[in-house]
Amino acid sequence: MTTTAHGTAALLSIGDELTLGQTLDTNSKWIASALADLGIVTVEHVTVPDDLEAHAGTLRRLASKVDLIVSTGGLGPTADDLTRQALAEAVGEALVEDPVSMAQVRAWFTGRGREMPAINAVQALRPASAVALQNLHGTAPGLMASIGSCEVFCLPGPPGEARPMWSSCVVPRLRPPPGRTVRTRVLHTFGIGESDLATRLGGLMARDRSPLLGTTASGGVVSCRLRYEGPLSREEADALMETAAREVRARAGEFVFGEGDVTLPDAVLGLAQAAGQTVGVVESCTGGMLGQMLTDPAGASTVFMGGLVTYSNGMKTALAGVEAAILAEGGPGAVSEEAAAAMARGGLARLGVDHCLAVTGIAGPGGGSAGKPVGTVWIALASRGRDVDARRFRMSGARGAVRDWACKAALAMLRQRLAGVGPVKLLRQEHP
Amino acid sequence: MTTTAHGTAALLSIGDELTLGQTLDTNSKWIASALADLGIVTVEHVTVPDDLEAHAGTLRRLASKVDLIVSTGGLGPTADDLTRQALAEAVGEALVEDPVSMAQVRAWFTGRGREMPAINAVQALRPASAVALQNLHGTAPGLMASIGSCEVFCLPGPPGEARPMWSSCVVPRLRPPPGRTVRTRVLHTFGIGESDLATRLGGLMARDRSPLLGTTASGGVVSCRLRYEGPLSREEADALMETAAREVRARAGEFVFGEGDVTLPDAVLGLAQAAGQTVGVVESCTGGMLGQMLTDPAGASTVFMGGLVTYSNGMKTALAGVEAAILAEGGPGAVSEEAAAAMARGGLARLGVDHCLAVTGIAGPGGGSAGKPVGTVWIALASRGRDVDARRFRMSGARGAVRDWACKAALAMLRQRLAGVGPVKLLRQEHP
Numbered sequence: 001m002t003t004t005a006h007g008t009a010a011l012l013s014i015g016d017e018l019t020l021g022q023t024l025d026t027n028s029k030w031i032a033s034a035l036a037d038l039g040i041v042t043v044e045h046v047t048v049p050d051d052l053e054a055h056a057g058t059l060r061r062l063a064s065k066v067d068l069i070v071s072t073g074g075l076g077p078t079a080d081d082l083t084r085q086a087l088a089e090a091v092g093e094a095l096v097e098d099p100v101s102m103a104q105v106r107a108w109f110t111g112r113g114r115e116m117p118a119i120n121a122v123q124a125l126r127p128a129s130a131v132a133l134q135n136l137h138g139t140a141p142g143l144m145a146s147i148g149s150c151e152v153f154c155l156p157g158p159p160g161e162a163r164p165m166w167s168s169c170v171v172p173r174l175r176p177p178p179g180r181t182v183r184t185r186v187l188h189t190f191g192i193g194e195s196d197l198a199t200r201l202g203g204l205m206a207r208d209r210s211p212l213l214g215t216t217a218s219g220g221v222v223s224c225r226l227r228y229e230g231p232l233s234r235e236e237a238d239a240l241m242e243t244a245a246r247e248v249r250a251r252a253g254e255f256v257f258g259e260g261d262v263t264l265p266d267a268v269l270g271l272a273q274a275a276g277q278t279v280g281v282v283e284s285c286t287g288g289m290l291g292q293m294l295t296d297p298a299g300a301s302t303v304f305m306g307g308l309v310t311y312s313n314g315m316k317t318a319l320a321g322v323e324a325a326i327l328a329e330g331g332p333g334a335v336s337e338e339a340a341a342a343m344a345r346g347g348l349a350r351l352g353v354d355h356c357l358a359v360t361g362i363a364g365p366g367g368g369s370a371g372k373p374v375g376t377v378w379i380a381l382a383s384r385g386r387d388v389d390a391r392r393f394r395m396s397g398a399r400g401a402v403r404d405w406a407c408k409a410a411l412a413m414l415r416q417r418l419a420g421v422g423p424v425k426l427l428r429q430e431h432p
Numbered sequence: 433m434t435t436t437a438h439g440t441a442a443l444l445s446i447g448d449e450l451t452l453g454q455t456l457d458t459n460s461k462w463i464a465s466a467l468a469d470l471g472i473v474t475v476e477h478v479t480v481p482d483d484l485e486a487h488a489g490t491l492r493r494l495a496s497k498v499d500l501i502v503s504t505g506g507l508g509p510t511a512d513d514l515t516r517q518a519l520a521e522a523v524g525e526a527l528v529e530d531p532v533s534m535a536q537v538r539a540w541f542t543g544r545g546r547e548m549p550a551i552n553a554v555q556a557l558r559p560a561s562a563v564a565l566q567n568l569h570g571t572a573p574g575l576m577a578s579i580g581s582c583e584v585f586c587l588p589g590p591p592g593e594a595r596p597m598w599s600s601c602v603v604p605r606l607r608p609p610p611g612r613t614v615r616t617r618v619l620h621t622f623g624i625g626e627s628d629l630a631t632r633l634g635g636l637m638a639r640d641r642s643p644l645l646g647t648t649a650s651g652g653v654v655s656c657r658l659r660y661e662g663p664l665s666r667e668e669a670d671a672l673m674e675t676a677a678r679e680v681r682a683r684a685g686e687f688v689f690g691e692g693d694v695t696l697p698d699a700v701l702g703l704a705q706a707a708g709q710t711v712g713v714v715e716s717c718t719g720g721m722l723g724q725m726l727t728d729p730a731g732a733s734t735v736f737m738g739g740l741v742t743y744s745n746g747m748k749t750a751l752a753g754v755e756a757a758i759l760a761e762g763g764p765g766a767v768s769e770e771a772a773a774a775m776a777r778g779g780l781a782r783l784g785v786d787h788c789l790a791v792t793g794i795a796g797p798g799g800g801s802a803g804k805p806v807g808t809v810w811i812a813l814a815s816r817g818r819d820v821d822a823r824r825f826r827m828s829g830a831r832g833a834v835r836d837w838a839c840k841a842a843l844a845m846l847r848q849r850l851a852g853v854g855p856v857k858l859l860r861q862e863h864p
Binding site: 013015016017018019020021022023024025026028029030031032033034035036041042043044045046047048049050054058076077078079080117119120137139158160184186194195196198199205206207212214215216217218223225227281283285286287288289290291292294295296298299300301304305306307308309310311312314315318319351352363364365366396397398399400401403 | 445447448449450451452453454455456457458460461462463464465466467468473474475476477478479480481482486490508509510511512549551552569571589590592616618626627628630631637638639644646647648649650655657659713715717718719720721722723724726727728730731732733736737738739740741742743744746747750751783784795796797798828829830831832833835
């Protein structure tokens with residue numbers, strides 16, 4: 001094993017299903033993020049097919065360029081799993097059976113009352129000088145080897161197996177460079193467009209500034225990414241980052257809902273929890289997505305009590321008490337200020353919560369009209385002792401994007417109320 | 433412009449937020465999939481940071497290897513958006529202003545009653561010989577250029593902008609190789625493990641067979657990927673694929689729920705729609721996720737009527753009519769066969785549907801006990817005139833994975849009932 005520091009890293013994902021677009025690679029994101037937190041900079045992600053030559057060739061190319069390679073995939077038991085062979089070829093060694101791995105693979109099956117299928121035996125193979133990494137959540141052991149001065153860690157593809165192996169077997173063996181500090185911070189906004197945010201940030205985004213500030217838009221969330229890389233101590237770098245983060249908040253604070261891993265639901269739940277208040281939902285076009293988002297964080301149960309999914313008009317009346325006249329021919333209809341407000345008020349009363357969000361809209365692709373085109377969404381927020389806050393939005397994009405953005409806009413409305421800012425007009429809000 | 437066929441492709445994603453793991457790249461998947469459908473094989477995906485040298489160098493490396501490069505990202509208006517410069521450097525030309533692009537960028541803002549921020553002017557730049565691609569969904573025009581004999585298309589990063597530009601500007605300019613046929617098919621299973629499936633498939637998975645058969649597991653769905661590449665006509669290749677697909681179904685048919693883009697919700701909705709039956713849900717630990725999944729496909733409204741999100745115990749009684757004694761101290765509790773069955777029966781009656789699924793469990797990370805560890809989930813299916821089908825599962829993984837798998841297991845139970853197979857025991861089912 002080499003002993004140089006791991007200054008730069010490359011990630012390699014393996015599989016025809018990835019290169020051909022049948023499966024989404026989610027491993028590279030969290031591995032790169034974890035490396036950055038340790039001060040190791042990922043300079044390239046590569047995905048190659050289940051092809052021995054391409055796989056081994058890419059390992060060799062990356063090994064000549066970076067100090068560390070982390071690969072995922074290709075360790076399964078089937079004939080298209082070629083990571084063991086590719087690593088052996090890149091290292092220049094033959095494959096040997098690892099007796100400990102063999103015992104572990106076998107034990108994984110016997111512990112579940114099953115016999116090991118014969119094909120799983122190949123999972124115990126490793127290049128002669130490589131070290132096997134134990135997998136406690138599946139049958140595929142990982143591998144660690146050196147190609148020249150570059151260290152390579154090979155993890156299984158399923159995130160449920162790769163993540164625990166990462167924590168227990170890889171992190172303890174990493175050697176971040178001692179003389180360099182890397183710090184990143186991300187502030188998340190919702191409700192402002194990327195150009196408008198960049199205009200507000202102005203000179204803070206100059207490419208010669210330190211920390212470097214960039215923006216990224218993803219599903220309506222526009223994030224401000226701060227990044228320091230240089231000789232300062234961690235404490236000095238953190239102080240510099242803090243000053244920059246304060247500048248960002250000073251210029252766009254009313255739209256900033258959180259930092260780092262904090263999501264919009266986290267922000268809303270945190271504020272409601274601090275205030276000792278409860279939340280419920282009444283959903284039509286989102287079909288349960290808003291409730292799902294609000295229960296995504298652990299511990300949601302102190303705030304989120306429940307909800308009504310009133311997908312059909314009949315359910316809007318039966319479950320939420322929306323007056324039939326609102327929904328009847330000639331009335332304002334299911335996608336209207338009246339319907340949204342009635343859903344929110346009905347939910348507030350029937351769920352017995354402090355705040356109730358209601359969403360009704362036309363997610364598409366069908367169902368639009370001249371007066372109410374696809375993407376039209378009414379969102380209402382009813383809170384005890386307060387006027388209902390009802391807003392009309394015009395979302396763009398496909399069905400999934402309309403639903404996702406609608407849920408986030410609803411959460412942003414509740415966040416404004418809980419945080420005591422606003423009502424601030426949100427991007428895509430048309431009325432009032 | 434060159435005129436050779438586009439036999440092989442590489443995809444390039446650009447952005448510090450991607451290499452550092454702050455954002456998930458979702459573009460590469462759908463672009464690779466669309467290329468495969470056209471018979472163009474993607475042989476590598478690469479992600480590089482916002483770094484001019486790495487970006488231009490990767491363009492040159494890939495251009496010497498493939499016929500076609502599709503890049504996403506780096507076309508925004510801010511200083512960290514370097515695709516225009518990197519392409520100019522790789523092509524060896526200076527940047528010039530494209531007057532049509534300038535007019536379009538300006539019109540995008542004026543059409544929305546806003547003035548164009550000054551920083552957006554850079555978006556109208558292109559390498560001298562490049563062609564600008566119109567963006568109807570944002571401010572960033574795309575670019576098309578040649579690096580030697582390789583053609584490069586640069587699309588904006590946001591999928592909502594990249595997808596329409598792909599369809600309108602890229603697809604019409606692609607030239608799939610005439611003498612080669614590429615066909616792919618994917619059959620999806622749920623409820624069987626990957627090793628067990630591979631054992632059933634046996635020799636069908638040999639690496640020298642045509643079509644080639646591989647398996648991939650993702651979130652509980654194990655997919656069988658069939659792929660033909662060779663000289664056969666499309667019709668001959670399709671016949672070969674059909675024979676292979678039938679073999680797969682013969683060996684694992686009871687777990688196959690669909691092909692291609694068909695999801696578990698699609699499969700359930702299709703069967704229910706064909707039978708003219710309606711579906712409702714009562715959700716505890718999934719918080720709305722099951723309803724969200726069932727309303728993800730357009731047209732769900734003919735089948736899915738609505739649901740009750742009974743996250744708190746109080747809601748289970750108030751909304752679904754679960755007897756308080758079940759939930760009280762000393763009773764079987766909220767995560768029990770009794771509670772799940774009562775939720776399903778209550779939902780069936782109160783929602784007035786033909787089938788009602790109920791889910792209650794311990795998603796974690798807290799809340800587990802020796803008798804009911806984290807991951808324990810009871811799922812019940814009540815249908816008019818049928819016995820309740822209640823099953824206990826033990827899911828593994830983190831909170832999100834437990835919830836996701838629970839929803840899919842619920843859908844699989846309903847699929848079995850609607851399809852008239854089973855009840856077939858599902859992976860991770862512990863009782864009965």
